[in-house]
Amino acid sequence: MKEQYAIIGKVVDVIKGITIEHGIVVTENDRITEVGDISDVAVPLGAMVIRAPEKGTILPGFIDCHGHLAGTDDDTWFNVRREDALLRGVRDVRQLLDSGFTTIREMSVYGAPLRRAIEKGYFVGPRIITGGQVLSVTAGHGDTDTGLPIEYAKDNPLCLLVDGVDECVKGVRKQFRNGADFIKVCATGGISSKSDGLDDVQFSDEEMRAIVSEAKRHGSYVAAHCIGTAGTLQALHAGVETVEHGCMLDEECVAWMAAHGISLVTTLSIVMNVAESTRVPEWMRKKAAGMMQKTVQSFSMAKAAGINIALGTDYTNTKNSSFAHIGNEFLAIAECGFSNMEVLQIGTINAARAIRMDEKVGSLEAGKLADIVISSDDATRDLKAVSTCDGICFTMKNGKIIKNII
Secondary structure, three states: OOOEEEEEEEEEEOOOOEEEEEEEEEEEOOEEEEEEEOOOOOOOOOOEEEEOOOOOEEEEOEEEEEEOOOOOOOOOOOOOOHHHHHHHHHHHHHHHHHOOEEEEEEOOOOHHHHHHHHHOOOOOOOEEEEOOOEEEOOOOOOOOOOOOOHHHHHEOOOEEEOOOHHHHHHHHHHHHHOOOOOEEEEOEOOOOOOOOOOOOEOOOHHHHHHHHHHHHHOOOOEEEEEOOHHHHHHHHHHOOOEEEEOOOOOHHHHHHHHHHOOEEEOOHHHHHHHOOOOOOOHHHHHHHOOHHHHHHHHHHHHHHOOOOEEOOOOOOOOOOOOHHHOOHHHHHHHOOOOOHHHHHHHOOHHHHHHOOOOOOOOOOOOOOEOOEEEEOOOOOOOHHHHOOHHHEEEEEEOOEEEEEOO
């Protein structure tokens, strides 16, 4: 039986970078069938008509290329039972949909079971692409608090510590066995880890190449946490496919990324606010000091080089990174010199390209999955319209209406 909708209003075409002022998107079951001007596309007989608010915009479902479904409430994942955290994940995935995010590429042990439950219809949530546990060396970025016993850090919901080529290969295989779609590694130090410097190169060349090679053998790829320049270059030369954060890119990094089609994933909202946050320790604020200027410069260089820039948030749904405000990433990207349309493209079609899903999602085109978001106000004029869940009045995923408060 056909389930058809005709969604009418201002349609944002992120492929062409234009809006259709009097537009219509027609869906049938889980697919978009027609998109165009209301004068050119007829409303199918029997279709349910949905009209966007007068000032609203009809958009593709948003995509977060870098999140963590860690099920945390208090900025930690060490002192919580895993079953409790997994159940919190049920809350978290609904909040993502309410905020307009219909797809998330995430890194945690909970992504795979949450995805299976969503696909079986136990509850609603976004499309989940999971990397499983992030691979890190001991005393590296994934070993966030070396004041804790090694047992807490070795194999936790977010990270797996691996040292030496053999452990790296086994770590990759473990993630794929647990349902991972890709692999994430910590190629450099980071802001939130005590024992490393931002410029630290974490893995040896042999270890990094082994991780990338093993992922490719599984028909997949590696995403690399990259802050410092030297570790970023090492990861690029080893063959990673996406650079996460990219805070200290130089001309060589940018040239390599442009030549090899490597995507840059943003996470700007987190990076830009750590240095001034009163919710994080002093040592973390010191590590983040001066990072904003370097990050803005990196993204300016990447933009000029034509690199595919994709939205990521690094949010975990804690007091510092609430999924209800996950759209703040749109505002942060704009601060780096991108137009509103470019920002919306970064959060939709560019993000889809980064995660190898642009043939299915990321834009409002006939044949693609019916992931559709409506904002109450015009997001092409003011990105605050999509910065919180309160601004999203309608979310459809796979042709099913999840949220409708128009």
